[in-house]
Amino acid sequence: MLNKSALVYDDLKQKIDQEVYKLGTYLPSENQLCALYGxxxxxxxKALxxxxxxxxxxxxxxKGSLVIEHRQYAFPVSGIVSYKELAHKLNVTTTNIVYEFEPQASLPYGSFASLGGEQTTVPVTAIKRVRVLNGEPDIIDKDYILKSVVPNLPRRAAEDSxxxxxxxxxxxxxxxATKEITMEPATAxxxxxxxxxxxxxxxxVRSVTSLEDARAFQYTESRHRADKFRFRDFARRQPQPF
Amino acid sequence: MLNKSALVYDDLKQKIDQEVYKLGTYLPSENQLCALYGxxxxxxxKALxxxxxxxxxxxxxxKGSLVIEHRQYAFPVSGIVSYKELAHKLNVTTTNIVYEFEPQASLPYGSFASLGGEQTTVPVTAIKRVRVLNGEPDIIDKDYILKSVVPNLPRRAAEDSxxxxxxxxxxxxxxxATKEITMEPATAxxxxxxxxxxxxxxxxVRSVTSLEDARAFQYTESRHRADKFRFRDFARRQPQPF
DNA sequence: TAGTGGTCTAGACCACGTA
DNA sequence: ACGTGGTCTAGACCACTAA
Structure with missing residues (x-):
């Protein structure tokens, strides 16, 4: 069971997607929404x-709440969305090849927190996968998951989602998650x-993903063919303090 | 004069940046904030x-509101921030060379709205600039600003900000603004x-920027040397509906 | 003038974490 | 048991848009 505001959000979003509320028109006013949803x-x-x-x-x-063009799901970096979820939304056939699975690896602690020059390492499960989209290998994903959070990660979880x-x-x-996108020459x-x-x-795309209690538990390096890479973003302007 | 919630936001943000509230510690509780700020x-x-x-x-x-590592200002694509603002934040010497300025240009309407296959064009001011960072030309910016919104754009505005x-x-x-990042081979x-x-x-980075009344008024194409490009992002996970 | 969104309030009830 | 954040309410006042 979700919030009232989340239910209203989902309902309005769905109606926008289905063009019950069309692009360039106004949603019902706030007072009307009160009456409509009780x-x-x-x-x-909050929903708005x-x-x-x-x-x-x-x-x-x-005036009101105007429906505008919104970002579609661009392929692989907007928000925190898994490939399985994306493939479902985009109707793309994806295959997922696990070519390395190492349950007893270790990673420098600095990958998770850029605190001091900590030289310690932490135990992780290391996974390397190739994402095949429509028959072409487009992305390499390297995941490192903290064993202190997930002690025994089954290989089938990596093969599925x-x-x-x-x-x-x-x-x-x-x-x-915090992400950083950079461009680099291809390695061997x-x-x-x-x-x-x-x-x-x-x-x-390098990212560190955290849980609700703020524990970072996953470090990911996602490597995309440059000619297939695309990232879409929607941003609102913040007042600049000077 | 800003909102109360914006004032509290700014004050807390500043205190976090200045480490009055340190990384890994908790802010005052919501009830304490009520008393502190009245x-x-x-x-x-809202501020939180x-x-x-x-x-x-x-x-x-x-438990409370835990201070976590937050994204620094990455160079040029996070949020909607101008170069002048960024250069100020990062303490970088930037120069700005306007190498083309065309007050009577036109642009296909489709650049602004991906509606139907509209074949009309709209009058714009066209500007091309090179951004020089620490003595190196790293970025080309091509801006097209609708003349219906800004009829007479002075060249000095392009040279400044x-x-x-x-x-x-x-x-x-x-x-x-909506932005899209792709990678392309270098042109002449x-x-x-x-x-x-x-x-x-x-x-x-191609983007369309809009005003508060939802009028799109600026189309920008920003071309970065791949080896100097870097983009940082912070994202929260949305509940996935399946 | 009437309707819209923007902000703020004081209070209520709930769920979670700690001791 | 108590303090924390999560949610919701009913009402108030303001600023802006439109007719």
């Missing part, structure tokens, strides 16, 4: 704030696994 | 929600202006 105004406003955050609407004072395993089987609450491993030559560049 | 709880909660959105804190039920001109001199309220123009050879790839 909620208080602040509750409806979520839609505005995610680029579905623009609120205009004195790590997120589904973490959330549905272990009950972990994944909360946020990239050339071999992605079938590209050394003139190809690679878009590298 | 506000109601929902007002304080903003800090959580921007990756400053993680709220943990039953477009955003400062829009916001401070024209009083335009810049609200949101890239090679000439950025002093790279044809083995270099280019990170291309």
């Amino acid at each position: 909620i208080s105004r602040e509750t409806g406003r 704030a979520g839609l505005a955050d995610n680029g579905y609407i623009q609120k205009i004072r004195g 790590l997120y589904a395993y973490f959330e549905q089987e272990l009950g972990l609450a994944i909360s946020y 491993e990239d050339r071999e696994r992605l079938h590209v030559d050394d003139s190809m560049w690679i878009a590298v | 506000i109601s709880r929902e007002t304080g909660r 929600a903003g800090l959580a959105d921007n990756g400053y804190i993680q709220k943990i039920r039953g 477009l955003y400062a001109y829009f916001e401070q001199e024209l009083g335009l309220a810049i609200s949101y 123009e890239d090679r000439e202006r950025l002093h790279v050879d044809d083995s270099m790839w280019i990170a291309v």
Whole structure:
């Protein structure tokens, strides 16, 4: 059972996607939403704030909540979404080849927290996978999962979906991630696994994912063929303090 | 004069940056914030929600608001921030060379709205600039600004800061943008202006920026040397509906 | 003038964590 | 048992847009 505001959010989002509320038109006013859903105004406003955050609407004072063009799901880096979830949304055939699985690896602690120059390492499960989209190997994913959080990660979780395993089987609450995108020349491993030559560049997405209690538990390096890489973003301007 | 919640947000953010509230410690509780600032709880909660959105804190039920590592300002694509603002934050010497300025250009309407196959064009001011960071030309910016919103854009605005001109001199309220990042091989123009050879790839950021009343008014194509490109992001996981 | 969103309040009840 | 955050409410006042 979700919140009232989340239910209203989902309902409005769905109606926007299905063009019950069309692009360029206004949603019902806040007072009308109160009556429609039997909620208080602040509750409806929370739902609307979520839609505005995610680029579905623009609120205009004195007028209403205008439905605007919103970002579609771009392939692989917007938000924290697993491949299985994305493939489902995009109707793409994905295959997932685990070519390395090391339950007893270790990783420098600095990968998880850029605190001091800690030289210690932490025990992790290391996984390397190739994502095959529509028959072409496009992405290498290297995942390192802390054994202190997930002691025994079954290989089948890597072959299916790590997120589904973490959330549905272990009950972990994944909360946020920091990501960094850079561009790098292809390595030998990239050339071999992605079938590209050394003139190809690679878009590298490094991320650290944390749980609701703020424990970082997963470090991921995702390596995309440059010519297949695409990232979409929606951003609101913050008042600049000068 | 800002909101109460914005004032509290700014004050807390500043205290986190200055390590009055240190990484790994908890902010005062919501009830304490009410007393400290003389506000109601929902007002304080709005400030905290903003800090959580921007990756400053993680709220943990039953415990409090934990200060976490937050994204620094990465160079050029996080949020909607102008170069002048970024250069100020990062203490980098930037120069800005306007090498093309065309007050009577036109652009296909489709660049602004991916509606139908509209074949009309719209009048724009076209600007091409090279950004020189620490003595190296790293970025080409191509801006197209709708003449219906900004009829007479002075060249000096392009030489200084477009955003400062829009916001401070024209009083335009810049609200949101959609961006797309892709990678492309260097063109002849890239090679000439950025002093790279044809083995270099280019990170291309295309964006459409809109005002508070949801009018799209600026289309930008920002072309970065791949080896200098870096983008940092903070994302929270949304509940997935299946 | 009437309707819209923007902000703030004081209070209530719940769920979770700690002791 | 107590303090924490999570949610919701009913009402108030303000600023902006439109007719």
